[in-house]
Amino acid sequence: KNQVEQSPQSLIILEGKNCTLQCNYTVSPFSNLRWYKQDTGRGPVSLTIMTFSENTKSNGRYTATLDADTKQSSLHITASQLSDSASYICVVSEGGSYIPTFGRGTSLIVHP
Amino acid sequence: NAGVTQTPKFQVLKTGQSMTLQCAQDMNHEYMSWYRQDPGMGLRLIHYSVGAGITDQGEVPNGYNVSRSTTEDFPLRLLSAAPSQTSVYFCASSRDRGDYTFGSGTRLTVV
Numbered sequence: 001k002n003q004v005e006q007s008p009q010s011l012i013i014l015e016g017k018n019c020t021l022q023c024n025y026t027v028s029p030f031s032n033l034r035w036y037k038q039d040t041g042r043g044p045v046s047l048t049i050m051t052f053s054e055n056t057k058s059n060g061r062y063t064a065t066l067d068a069d070t071k072q073s074s075l076h077i078t079a080s081q082l083s084d085s086a087s088y089i090c091v092v093s094e095g096g097s098y099i100p101t102f103g104r105g106t107s108l109i110v111h112p
Numbered sequence: 113n114a115g116v117t118q119t120p121k122f123q124v125l126k127t128g129q130s131m132t133l134q135c136a137q138d139m140n141h142e143y144m145s146w147y148r149q150d151p152g153m154g155l156r157l158i159h160y161s162v163g164a165g166i167t168d169q170g171e172v173p174n175g176y177n178v179s180r181s182t183t184e185d186f187p188l189r190l191l192s193a194a195p196s197q198t199s200v201y202f203c204a205s206s207r208d209r210g211d212y213t214f215g216s217g218t219r220l221t222v223v
Binding site for chain 1: 116143145152153154155156157160162168170171202204210211212213214215216217
């Protein structure tokens with residue numbers, strides 16, 4: 001069964017600090033991996049999408065990495081802001097399937 | 113460009129009642145899907161559609177029906193609401209199996 005595991009489950013950091021969120025998956029064959037940000041009470045919003053051939057992709061202060069060999073991805077947030085407080089969800093799609101596998105998310109709280 | 117629009121935003125139903133959650137997108141996306149999100153769990157796929165007239169089941173389809181008569185609209189019907197269907201429902205669309213655009217969600221409570 002395809003699985004996506006995210007760690008940590010929750011994280012508290014001070015404003016201005018950096019942090020890294022992890023995503024490990026067992027989905028095979030791999031098609032793409034996406035990171036979403038979900039603010040409380042809102043729908044998820046896309047941050048990055050990576051295919052097999054891409055190992056780094058940035059979106060402003062967000063940088064995602066992908067190691068398809070070890071089936072691991074990370075999302076690095078630089079110089080965190082209060083508005084970064086949200087849940088970050090890793091989603092992995094299997095080649096040929098319309099049913100993606102969602103991680104349970106990492107809840108990030110940024111304190112002033 | 114409104115993206116994905118879901119209505120209503122909030123709904124309270126009594127057990128056994130039926131209702132339809134509406135979802136509309138204006139991006140001409142072929143792929144549309146419905147998810148439910150429960151505390152401590154990842155989003156779970158209920159039903160999806162790869163184009164007008166084509167629908168298929170996701171991971172948790174029981175108790176839900178869908179139809180896709182147009183590219184723009186993908187309503188989700190609860191036939192006989194149960195307390196286990198209390199959840200937040202999200203509709204999403206994409207051009208293919210790529211990046212999804214999500215709606216803002218419908219918070220449903222079944223009492």
